[in-house]
Amino acid sequence: MGEINKNDIEDIQLxxxxxxxxxxxxxxxKFRIMQQIETEKAFSKKKANSxxxxxxxxxxxxxxxxxIIAVIAGFVYFSAGKEAVESTxxxxxxxxxxxxxxxxxxxxxxxxKRRKKK
Numbered sequence: 001m002g003e004i005n006k007n008d009i010e011d012i013q014l015x016x017x018x019x020x021x022x023x024x025x026x027x028x029x030k031f032r033i034m035q036q037i038e039t040e041k042a043f044s045k046k047k048a049n050s051x052x053x054x055x056x057x058x059x060x061x062x063x064x065x066x067x068i069i070a071v072i073a074g075f076v077y078f079s080a081g082k083e084a085v086e087s088t089x090x091x092x093x094x095x096x097x098x099x100x101x102x103x104x105x106x107x108x109x110x111x112x113k114r115r116k117k118k
Contacts (some may be wrong), residue, residue, distance in 0.1 A: 054109055061108070065101035069094055 012033065072093060077085045 057108055057112075058105055061105045062100055067098060068097055072097070
């Protein structure tokens with residue numbers, strides 16, 4: 001089989017000694033360290049996990065825009081008829097709602113880019 005050389009004997013002795021000399025932290029120290037880590041996480045600047053997506057923001061804002069237009073068109077259609085839906089005032093109302101939602105979307109994208117710079 002093999003000879004046991006001097007290095008193997010020293011390794012075995014060292015492995016027996018190390019666990020006995022190992023210093024362990026007390027429960028109080030572990031608690032304070034974990035508390036410090038949690039405190040630093042709470043006060044540290046939260047990273048934007050790239051969760052802000054221009055497309056997802058666009059879908060939500062413009063989805064609401066289309067819902068508003070549908071509600072207005074439905075109300076006008078059922079109260080005044082087809083001619084009122086095809087009138088100039090209805091088109092102007094749609095253009096107004098679209099413009100307001102577009103400006104809101106542009107401001108939200110600008111604001112998010114500004115926040116990411118900080």
